[in-house]
Amino acid sequence: DAGVTQSPTHLIKTRGQQVTLRCSPISGHKSVSWYQQVLGQGPQFIFQYYEKEERGRGNFPDRFSARQFPNYSSELNVNALLLGDSALYLCASSSRDYRVETQYFGPGTRLLVL
Amino acid sequence: RKEVEQDPGPFNVPEGATVAFNCTYSNSASQSFFWYRQDCRKEPKLLMSVYSSGNEDGRFTAQLNRASQYISLLIRDSKLSDSATYLCVVKKGNNDMRFGAGTRLTVKP
Numbered sequence: 001d002a003g004v005t006q007s008p009t010h011l012i013k014t015r016g017q018q019v020t021l022r023c024s025p026i027s028g029h030k031s032v033s034w035y036q037q038v039l040g041q042g043p044q045f046i047f048q049y050y051e052k053e054e055r056g057r058g059n060f061p062d063r064f065s066a067r068q069f070p071n072y073s074s075e076l077n078v079n080a081l082l083l084g085d086s087a088l089y090l091c092a093s094s095s096r097d098y099r100v101e102t103q104y105f106g107p108g109t110r111l112l113v114l
Numbered sequence: 115r116k117e118v119e120q121d122p123g124p125f126n127v128p129e130g131a132t133v134a135f136n137c138t139y140s141n142s143a144s145q146s147f148f149w150y151r152q153d154c155r156k157e158p159k160l161l162m163s164v165y166s167s168g169n170e171d172g173r174f175t176a177q178l179n180r181a182s183q184y185i186s187l188l189i190r191d192s193k194l195s196d197s198a199t200y201l202c203v204v205k206k207g208n209n210d211m212r213f214g215a216g217t218r219l220t221v222k223p
Binding site: 033044048056 | 118156158163212213214215216
Protein backbone atom coordinates (compact mmCIF):
# COMPACT_ATOMS: atom_id res chain seq x y z
CA ASP A 1 0.00 0.00 0.00
CA ALA A 2 1.20 3.50 -0.77
CA GLY A 3 2.16 5.67 2.15
CA VAL A 4 1.63 9.38 2.47
CA THR A 5 2.77 11.15 -0.67
CA GLN A 6 3.74 14.78 -1.05
CA SER A 7 4.56 16.97 -4.00
CA PRO A 8 6.75 18.56 -5.04
CA THR A 9 9.78 17.09 -3.28
CA HIS A 10 11.80 20.28 -3.60
CA LEU A 11 10.90 23.85 -4.40
CA ILE A 12 12.78 27.12 -4.74
CA LYS A 13 10.90 30.40 -4.50
CA THR A 14 11.76 34.04 -3.97
CA ARG A 15 10.53 36.37 -1.25
CA GLY A 16 6.99 37.59 -1.79
CA GLN A 17 5.94 34.67 -3.94
CA GLN A 18 3.20 32.20 -3.12
CA VAL A 19 3.53 28.43 -2.88
CA THR A 20 1.13 25.48 -2.83
CA LEU A 21 2.18 22.14 -1.39
CA ARG A 22 0.18 18.97 -1.88
CA CYS A 23 -0.41 15.86 0.18
CA SER A 24 -2.22 12.59 -0.39
CA PRO A 25 -2.93 10.59 2.76
CA ILE A 26 -2.79 6.86 3.17
CA SER A 27 -5.84 5.25 1.59
CA GLY A 28 -8.67 5.21 4.12
CA HIS A 29 -7.18 7.95 6.29
CA LYS A 30 -9.41 10.96 6.77
CA SER A 31 -7.16 13.21 8.83
CA VAL A 32 -4.27 15.25 7.49
CA SER A 33 -1.92 17.41 9.52
CA TRP A 34 0.75 19.80 8.31
CA TYR A 35 4.04 20.54 10.05
CA GLN A 36 6.96 22.86 9.41
CA GLN A 37 10.43 21.62 10.33
CA VAL A 38 13.24 24.13 10.35
CA LEU A 39 16.77 22.73 10.25
CA GLY A 40 17.86 21.58 13.70
CA GLN A 41 14.39 21.74 15.21
CA GLY A 42 11.49 19.37 15.63
CA PRO A 43 8.38 19.66 13.46
CA GLN A 44 6.00 22.48 14.41
CA PHE A 45 2.26 21.92 14.04
CA ILE A 46 0.56 24.15 11.47
CA PHE A 47 -2.89 22.69 10.73
CA GLN A 48 -5.02 19.63 11.12
CA TYR A 49 -7.95 18.74 8.88
CA TYR A 50 -10.47 15.98 9.38
CA GLU A 51 -13.38 15.27 7.08
CA LYS A 52 -12.60 18.48 5.21
CA GLU A 53 -12.90 20.66 8.29
CA GLU A 54 -10.12 22.46 10.12
CA ARG A 55 -9.75 20.81 13.52
CA GLY A 56 -6.60 22.48 14.78
CA ARG A 57 -4.29 25.36 14.05
CA GLY A 58 -0.82 26.08 15.35
CA ASN A 59 0.82 29.42 15.98
CA PHE A 60 1.42 30.45 12.38
CA PRO A 61 0.47 33.73 10.65
CA ASP A 62 -2.51 34.09 8.35
CA ARG A 63 -0.17 33.81 5.37
CA PHE A 64 -0.49 30.07 5.95
CA SER A 65 -3.73 28.42 4.87
CA ALA A 66 -4.84 24.94 3.97
CA ARG A 67 -7.76 22.93 2.78
CA GLN A 68 -8.82 19.34 2.44
CA PHE A 69 -10.63 17.90 -0.54
CA PRO A 70 -13.43 15.31 -0.72
CA ASN A 71 -10.86 12.62 -1.49
CA TYR A 72 -9.04 13.66 1.74
CA SER A 73 -6.00 15.00 -0.06
CA SER A 74 -4.83 18.38 1.16
CA GLU A 75 -3.07 21.53 0.07
CA LEU A 76 -1.02 23.93 2.15
CA ASN A 77 -0.70 27.46 0.80
CA VAL A 78 1.81 30.03 1.93
CA ASN A 79 1.52 33.60 0.67
CA ALA A 80 4.05 36.42 0.70
CA LEU A 81 6.95 34.09 1.35
CA LEU A 82 9.67 35.15 3.75
CA LEU A 83 13.22 33.85 4.03
CA GLY A 84 12.22 32.27 7.34
CA ASP A 85 9.66 30.09 5.60
CA SER A 86 12.51 27.97 4.26
CA ALA A 87 11.94 24.58 5.83
CA LEU A 88 10.85 21.00 5.35
CA TYR A 89 7.06 20.85 5.20
CA LEU A 90 5.69 17.55 6.40
CA CYS A 91 2.26 16.11 5.94
CA ALA A 92 0.98 13.38 8.24
CA SER A 93 -2.16 11.30 7.97
CA SER A 94 -4.14 9.27 10.44
CA SER A 95 -7.43 7.47 10.28
CA ARG A 96 -9.10 9.30 13.14
CA ASP A 97 -9.32 12.72 14.65
CA TYR A 98 -8.86 11.96 18.27
CA ARG A 99 -7.14 10.16 21.07
CA VAL A 100 -4.17 7.94 20.59
CA GLU A 101 -3.83 7.65 16.88
CA THR A 102 -0.56 7.08 15.10
CA GLN A 103 0.35 9.68 12.54
CA TYR A 104 2.24 8.58 9.46
CA PHE A 105 4.46 11.17 7.82
CA GLY A 106 5.15 11.74 4.17
CA PRO A 107 8.67 12.41 2.87
CA GLY A 108 8.11 16.15 2.96
CA THR A 109 8.59 19.08 0.63
CA ARG A 110 11.81 21.03 1.01
CA LEU A 111 11.12 24.70 0.40
CA LEU A 112 13.92 27.18 -0.09
CA VAL A 113 13.04 30.87 -0.18
CA LEU A 114 15.70 33.14 -1.66
CA ARG B 115 9.86 27.74 28.06
CA LYS B 116 9.32 25.23 25.25
CA GLU B 117 6.39 22.83 25.56
CA VAL B 118 8.63 19.82 25.02
CA GLU B 119 12.30 19.86 26.00
CA GLN B 120 14.87 17.19 25.32
CA ASP B 121 18.49 16.52 26.16
CA PRO B 122 20.46 18.65 23.72
CA GLY B 123 22.85 15.89 22.70
CA PRO B 124 24.60 14.87 20.57
CA PHE B 125 25.22 11.46 22.06
CA ASN B 126 28.17 9.57 20.63
CA VAL B 127 28.34 6.01 21.93
CA PRO B 128 30.12 2.78 20.94
CA GLU B 129 28.25 -0.22 19.64
CA GLY B 130 26.76 -2.25 22.45
CA ALA B 131 26.40 0.68 24.81
CA THR B 132 23.25 1.57 26.70
CA VAL B 133 22.01 5.12 26.19
CA ALA B 134 19.14 7.02 27.77
CA PHE B 135 17.28 10.08 26.52
CA ASN B 136 15.14 12.33 28.68
CA CYS B 137 12.27 14.60 27.83
CA THR B 138 10.08 16.95 29.87
CA TYR B 139 6.79 18.54 28.88
CA SER B 140 5.02 21.57 30.29
CA ASN B 141 1.34 20.95 29.54
CA SER B 142 -0.18 18.78 32.25
CA ALA B 143 -3.25 18.22 30.03
CA SER B 144 -1.16 16.22 27.58
CA GLN B 145 -2.70 12.83 26.96
CA SER B 146 -0.50 10.79 24.66
CA PHE B 147 3.22 10.40 24.39
CA PHE B 148 5.50 9.00 21.73
CA TRP B 149 9.07 8.63 20.60
CA TYR B 150 9.72 9.16 16.90
CA ARG B 151 12.92 8.47 15.06
CA GLN B 152 14.13 10.68 12.21
CA ASP B 153 16.99 9.73 9.96
CA CYS B 154 18.98 12.44 8.20
CA ARG B 155 16.87 14.17 5.54
CA LYS B 156 14.00 11.74 6.07
CA GLU B 157 10.57 12.01 7.63
CA PRO B 158 9.90 11.13 11.28
CA LYS B 159 8.76 7.57 11.90
CA LEU B 160 7.03 6.26 15.00
CA LEU B 161 9.40 4.32 17.22
CA MET B 162 7.02 3.60 20.07
CA SER B 163 4.18 4.96 22.12
CA VAL B 164 4.82 5.63 25.80
CA TYR B 165 2.47 4.34 28.47
CA SER B 166 2.25 5.16 32.16
CA SER B 167 3.12 1.60 33.09
CA GLY B 168 6.25 1.71 30.98
CA ASN B 169 6.67 -0.37 27.88
CA GLU B 170 9.37 -2.27 26.10
CA ASP B 171 9.95 -3.18 22.48
CA GLY B 172 13.03 -5.29 22.03
CA ARG B 173 16.05 -3.22 22.97
CA PHE B 174 13.94 -0.11 23.54
CA THR B 175 12.22 0.82 26.81
CA ALA B 176 10.04 3.87 27.31
CA GLN B 177 8.89 5.32 30.62
CA LEU B 178 6.39 8.02 31.51
CA ASN B 179 6.10 9.87 34.81
CA ARG B 180 2.99 12.02 34.69
CA ALA B 181 3.57 13.56 38.10
CA SER B 182 6.98 14.85 37.04
CA GLN B 183 5.91 15.38 33.41
CA TYR B 184 8.91 13.39 32.30
CA ILE B 185 9.44 10.82 29.53
CA SER B 186 12.46 8.66 28.89
CA LEU B 187 13.79 6.30 26.25
CA LEU B 188 16.41 3.67 26.98
CA ILE B 189 18.26 1.89 24.19
CA ARG B 190 20.22 -1.20 25.14
CA ASP B 191 22.94 -2.89 23.10
CA SER B 192 23.17 0.01 20.63
CA LYS B 193 23.56 -0.84 16.96
CA LEU B 194 25.08 1.27 14.20
CA SER B 195 21.61 1.42 12.67
CA ASP B 196 20.29 3.18 15.77
CA SER B 197 22.11 6.34 14.68
CA ALA B 198 19.39 8.93 14.14
CA THR B 199 17.63 11.84 15.80
CA TYR B 200 15.09 10.83 18.43
CA LEU B 201 12.08 13.09 18.81
CA CYS B 202 9.97 13.23 21.94
CA VAL B 203 6.32 13.91 21.09
CA VAL B 204 3.43 14.97 23.29
CA LYS B 205 -0.16 15.09 22.10
CA LYS B 206 -3.19 16.82 23.53
CA GLY B 207 -6.78 15.79 22.83
CA ASN B 208 -6.73 16.09 19.08
CA ASN B 209 -3.95 15.46 16.65
CA ASP B 210 -2.02 18.54 17.79
CA MET B 211 1.33 16.91 18.35
CA ARG B 212 4.15 18.88 19.93
CA PHE B 213 7.64 17.76 19.10
CA GLY B 214 10.83 18.31 20.98
CA ALA B 215 13.86 19.56 19.07
CA GLY B 216 15.28 16.04 19.03
CA THR B 217 18.37 14.36 20.37
CA ARG B 218 20.95 13.18 17.92
CA LEU B 219 22.51 9.77 18.50
CA THR B 220 25.60 8.47 16.74
CA VAL B 221 26.62 4.89 17.39
CA LYS B 222 30.21 4.20 16.42
CA PRO B 223 31.96 0.89 15.68
